[in-house]
Amino acid sequence: MPLANEVASTSATANQLYSKRADAYMRFIRTVGYPRGLRSVFMKSPALGPGLRILDAGCGTGVTTLALRSALEARGMPARAIDAFDLTPAMLSRFRAILDASGIQGVRLAEADVLQLDTLPQGWNDYDLIVTASMLEYVPRSHLPAALRALHGRLRKHGALLLFITRSNALMRPLIERWWSANLYTQAQLRLSLEDAGFTELSFGHFPFPYWHLNAWGHVVSARVHRVT
Numbered sequence: 001m002p003l004a005n006e007v008a009s010t011s012a013t014a015n016q017l018y019s020k021r022a023d024a025y026m027r028f029i030r031t032v033g034y035p036r037g038l039r040s041v042f043m044k045s046p047a048l049g050p051g052l053r054i055l056d057a058g059c060g061t062g063v064t065t066l067a068l069r070s071a072l073e074a075r076g077m078p079a080r081a082i083d084a085f086d087l088t089p090a091m092l093s094r095f096r097a098i099l100d101a102s103g104i105q106g107v108r109l110a111e112a113d114v115l116q117l118d119t120l121p122q123g124w125n126d127y128d129l130i131v132t133a134s135m136l137e138y139v140p141r142s143h144l145p146a147a148l149r150a151l152h153g154r155l156r157k158h159g160a161l162l163l164f165i166t167r168s169n170a171l172m173r174p175l176i177e178r179w180w181s182a183n184l185y186t187q188a189q190l191r192l193s194l195e196d197a198g199f200t201e202l203s204f205g206h207f208p209f210p211y212w213h214l215n216a217w218g219h220v221v222s223a224r225v226h227r228v229t
C-alpha cells in the first residue's frame with residue numbers, strides 16, 4: 001500500500017476503534033489507575049513550571065490534560081494556556097462534556113491528525129510543553145519519527161515533550177497490541193525516533209509508588225527541543 005494510503009487507513013481505523021470503544025476505554029483506564037498514575041508523574045516532573053503554554057496531542061477524553069491541570073494547580077503553577085487535539089470526534093465530544101460538567105474553562109479543543117498538523121487552528125504553536133499519552137502507538141510504525149517531528153515543530157526553542165507510550169513486552173502484546181490494536185515500542189526504538197525527530201536530553205523515567213504497576217505498561221519519556229536558530 002502506498003504510504004499516504006497507509007496513513008489515511010491507519011487513522012481511519014483508530015477513529016473507528018475509539019468511536020466504538022470510547023466508554024470501554026474510560027472504564028479500562030479507571031480500572032488500572034491510569035489517570036492517577038499520570039497525575040503522580042506530573043506531580044514530580046521537572047518539565048512543569050508556572051505559566052506554561054501546553055499542548056496535549058491525542059487528548060482523547062481529556063484524561064492527560066485533566067491530570068496535568070490538577071497537578072499544576074496542586075503545585076501552584078497554573079498554566080498560561082492549555083490546548084488539546086485528537087483525531088476522533090467521539091472522544092473530543094466526551095472531553096467537551098467533562099469540561100462543561102466540571103465548569104473548567106480555558107481548555108481549547110481541536111480535531112486533528114498528528115500527521116497533518118497544518119489543520120490545527122492558527123497560533124497553535126510555540127508551546128513550552130507538549131504532553132502525549134497513549135496516542136503515538138496509533139501512527140504507522142514507519143511514521144513515528146514524522147509524528148514526533150511534527151510535534152517538535154510546534155514547540156518553542158528549549159520546549160519540552162513528555163511522552164507516555166506502550167512498552168514492547170509479553171504482557172502488552174495481548175493486552176494492548178491485540179486488544180487495543182496499538183504498536184508497542186522498546187526504549188531503543190523510541191530513542192532512535194526521538195533523536196531522528198530532533199529531540200535531545202532524553203530521559204526515561206517511571207511511574208512512582210503506588211503506581212508502579214503502570215511501569216509494566218508504559219515508558220515515561222521526557223525530551224527537549226534543540227534548535228540552533
Ligand SMILES: C[S@@+](CC[C@H](N)C(=O)[O-])C[C@H]1O[C@@H](n2cnc3c(N)ncnc32)[C@H](O)[C@@H]1O
Binds near residue numbers: 014062091
Ligand atoms: C488510548 S487513547 C489516549 C487518549 C488520551 N491521550 C489518554 O491518555 O487517555 C488514543 C487516542 O489517540 C487518538 N489518535 C489515534 N491516532 C491519532 C492521530 N493520528 N492523531 C491524533 N490522535 C490520534 C485516538 O482518537 C484516541 O483518542
